[in-house]
Amino acid sequence: MTMFDKMDKINNGSKTPKYQQVVNLILEDIESGRLKIGERISSINEMSFDFLLSRDTVEKAYNELKDRGIITSVKGKGFYVSSTNTSNKLKVLLLFNKLSSYKKIIYYSVLETLGEKATVDIHVHHYNKSMVQELLERNMGKYHYYVLAPHFYDEDSHLMDSYDIARQFPENKLLIMDRAVKGHENEFPGVYQDFEKDIFHALEDGIEHLKKYQKLKLVYPRGLMYPPEIVDGFKKFCFYYNFDNVILDGIDAEPLYEGDVYITLAETDLVNVVKKSREQGLELGKAVGLISYNDTPLKEILADGITTISTDFEHMGKRIAELILGKTTEKVSKNPFKMTVRKTL
Template identity: 65%
Template sequence: SIVETLGAQATVDLYIHHYNRNLLEDLLEQNLGNYNYYVLAPHFFDQDGHPETAYDLIKRIPKDKLLIIDRGVKDHENEFPGVYQDFAKDIFEVLESGITHLRKYQRLILVFPKGELYPIEIMDGFKRFCFFHDFKNLIVDGVDDDEPLDEGDCHIVLAESDLVNIVKKSREQLLRLGRDVGVISYNDTPLKEILAEGITTISTDFQSMGKTIAEQIMGAEDRIPIKNPFRMTLRKSL
């Protein structure tokens, strides 16, 4: 939606840093000074998959030409304009918005895949929500093929493969989604509208994110840090 909103007013080039700060450094050396604006998604991890900062590199980009997208720069969230997700706050608040439905379940399970580069703040927000609202909870790194689902559990899944496993297991065990077990999936897609009569999703509004960034570039939106909307789309699986 960035390209769509900018239209013919700008030419957009895309570079991928693959979460690697060394690659970002190379890209900056090759391209710094070549563009009017730089839009950066500051997700970076070390070789062991631990989050790391690239603040020293990001500071090389002139502030009047830099916009941050998708997440803030750790410990410097208010320093750079752009549109960001607050992963811990987002999951806390979105689960609160659906708390009457969650109360049907005895336990909440966050399926957070090990070795995947997901924001760890999601776990922090989940644990905080469960503590404040007194939910029994568990964090696992996957849905085991050999273990049955437990009636009364509601799963919050990040990976599509875990979502598919839960849907398959519920059918095999004759458990009804939204009644016997619940499932909430990250990031809405058209397929989730029809899968298993509808999968409840929690998702940031990527369309809005791109549109707002483009408007900041064009000067139609204030160049300040803006938190992107994050919403639950309620369907039968909850």
């Protein structure tokens, strides 16, 4: 192709922006097979010279192609084709801290709301910052949006700050899910839980049911990386409303006591309370109270209905998808949280 042939490829009178014309030209070459995965494309300077375009125009086109995962840059070498998937679908990467029934609810809610407009991939970082950094390096530029659940803990199970990780993501491509970046809540779009306030207000809503019991017991398994703010909110509630209380690491070694309410986070502790209540002949909701953290359909029928305090995971997934699709102007929001009173209280 001669210089004049190349110049003619850019239509100065077109309503399509010049940078988008460059994008379209490269996509055409990929779709026709003239460009294949691993092949080098022209540098920004070369493209600017060949098509008589400014560097800014070409750079904008290349950045869009990088964001879509079509090309990748190799430092000191240039730009290379990294994908032949030229679909206009949005590409989304969910970075969960763990896989659980609750995360599945979020995932399916995201999928349902996005529909055919996006493809969604999942990686699990297991609370590990280094793993997120590795995942980000391998996937930089391949996705339109990255959705991060910033739950990170050190080797001693202490909660770690997540701002240093969050700021490494491409600008305007990161959405925060489930836990806010402390001190930077309004800097990153997303939807989060306020663990301390949530448990305080949920227990407050159920205070008339709690008053018939003598002691509140939070079963908080240490070392399992549950948000420590849950303990803070529980303590504040008990202090403010003058409830006798205790925090347990587990309930395997002790019997249930009449007049106590057990608030369980782990499913194993929930099952143990139900089993022990039957073994000791203590009727749930009368002799002993039981509240489980995080609602599931199973808890509606287990023991004729388990009382729960829970965020709305389906709403969380839907809100994340709405942010991706630009269907909401509320960039940062707290997810709904409530107590659902059933027979065990």
